[in-house]
Amino acid sequence: MTKMLVFDDFSYFLELMSLACERLMKTSDLSPAEILAQMAQIQSMERGKLSSYRRAGRPKGSDTYFRLQSWQDGKNHTRHVRPEELPALQAALDGYARFCELSEQYVGLMVERTRVRLDDDIKKKIRPYSRSSPRKSSGS
Numbered sequence: 001m002t003k004m005l006v007f008d009d010f011s012y013f014l015e016l017m018s019l020a021c022e023r024l025m026k027t028s029d030l031s032p033a034e035i036l037a038q039m040a041q042i043q044s045m046e047r048g049k050l051s052s053y054r055r056a057g058r059p060k061g062s063d064t065y066f067r068l069q070s071w072q073d074g075k076n077h078t079r080h081v082r083p084e085e086l087p088a089l090q091a092a093l094d095g096y097a098r099f100c101e102l103s104e105q106y107v108g109l110m111v112e113r114t115r116v117r118l119d120d121d122i123k124k125k126i127r128p129y130s131r132s133s134p135r136k137s138s139g140s
Helices: 010-027 032-041 083-125
Strands: 049-053 065-072 075-081
Touching: 032 083, 049 083, 065 083, 075 083
Parallel strands: none
Antiparallel strands: 049 065, 065 075
16 A cells, blocks of 8 residues: 655655665666566556645644646646545556656667667768878979
8 A cells, every 4th residue: 555645844755755766776777678577567557646635714624635637638637536546546646657767767778779879880881081092292
């Protein structure tokens, strides 16, 4: 079961950033095939941002409500989320975030490989300048 992320204090934010850096360092040495395999293992994804709010004019001890906001077709869509849906929705949001991280790594690896291959091809085509006949001196 995953917890909903709420930044109550700065130390929690630093801990979260540390975990994210740790996760990136673990997967940075993966091959493109391993990255694709990890992407295929993600079981659920959801785009958007999960927010909590309280209705205005209600006492502080009243229920907290949740909503999921996302952009689709150039419009902001908001969906109210029931408390019992929160764990599965948070897991889906985490899955999408993980997918985005992995896809960025995949693209970075493939761009790097492409650039190396292109550089190698260019080096193969460029030959050092050589003259077939000896150079005539300008003094004679």
